[in-house]
Amino acid sequence: MNQLIILTGPTAVGKTDLSIKLAKAVDGEIISADSIQVYKDMDIGSAKITHDEMQGVPHHLIDVLYPNEDFNVVSFKNMAKTAMNGIYERGHIPIITGGTGFYIQALLYDIDFKENEDDGYRAELENLLVQKGAEYLHNMLKKIDEKSAEDIHYNNSKKVIRALEYYHQTGEKISEHNETERAKSSPYNFAYFVLNCNRAKLYVRIEQRIDIMLEQGLINEVKELIDRYNLTKDMTSMQGLGYKEIFAYLKGEISLEEAVYILKRDTRHFAKRQLTWFRREKDVIWVDKDIYDTDEKCLEYMLCNLKEKKIWEQTN
Secondary structure, eight states: OOEEEEEEOSTTSSHHHHHHHHHHHHTEEEEEOOTTTTBTTOOTTTTOOOHHHHTTOOEESSSOBOTTSOOOHHHHHHHHHHHHHHHHHTTOEEEEESSOHHHHHHHHTTOOOOOOOOOSHHHHHHHHHHHHOHHHHHHHHHHHOHHHHHHSOTTOHHHHHHHHHHHHHHSSOHHHHHHHHHTSOOSSEEEEEEEEOOHHHHHHHHHHHHHHHHHHTHHHHHHHHHHHHTOOTTSGGGGSTTHHHHHHHHTTSSOHHHHHHHHHHHHHHHHHHHHHHHHHSTTEEEEETTTSOSHHHHHHHHHHHHHHTTSOOOOO
């Protein structure tokens, strides 16, 4: 059974620095489970790791797509598995890092995603989205699959449409399908670490990170992306936090002050939803930064767990 390490947690909790220390300690290579860092030129808004910050640790699924290309859980799973095969061949351990819980779950339990032939229903739903708005579609989902409606934010129209389409085509709630898939045992010998800290501290870190992004030129980054790749707001890359709000500002839909307010609010909400997701996952090992208050202490705790699970053995 192949070894696999996961290091995740809410946005801005401090995963990047710790992931580098972990990779160096266990001779690992990092695979990004981030839906925006996969895109080239989307650096500031995604808080993308720089080449210097990588410190020589190989990283995968970063800067591999253009912002006008689509990316979803199926793409992630296929690309991550390809990367993992290469990592195993090199005798290293893959470390999945990033905050997209659904991507991690899909890979960890090898979840199957049924693809059904498009019968035109998706186009109907996309029309309804234009005519009646995101909330209307979300209410449709709530009536047929309340669990999915709770899990999917009403503004995430792509996922709402996919859940409605899945029910229409199969008669099965996508939440029930996902639950069945989640019940599978993992084909990996894994350790699933979730980094966390006091919520008030986390929210301060989120607000500070957004302020830094703005100082670094987030607005110019989004403007250049739109111009260079002819992006529209419905594209996957523009669904990312930081991008959709600044996109709306640049298109004159909201003021800059309103865009920043929405960005900070929605990022806090996103972090809360991430934690809710991780609490529902099986076999999670929580790494509490309020207890292990330095990266070194966090690392020591994780390495002890990896030894117990026989995922890693100290060689010197």
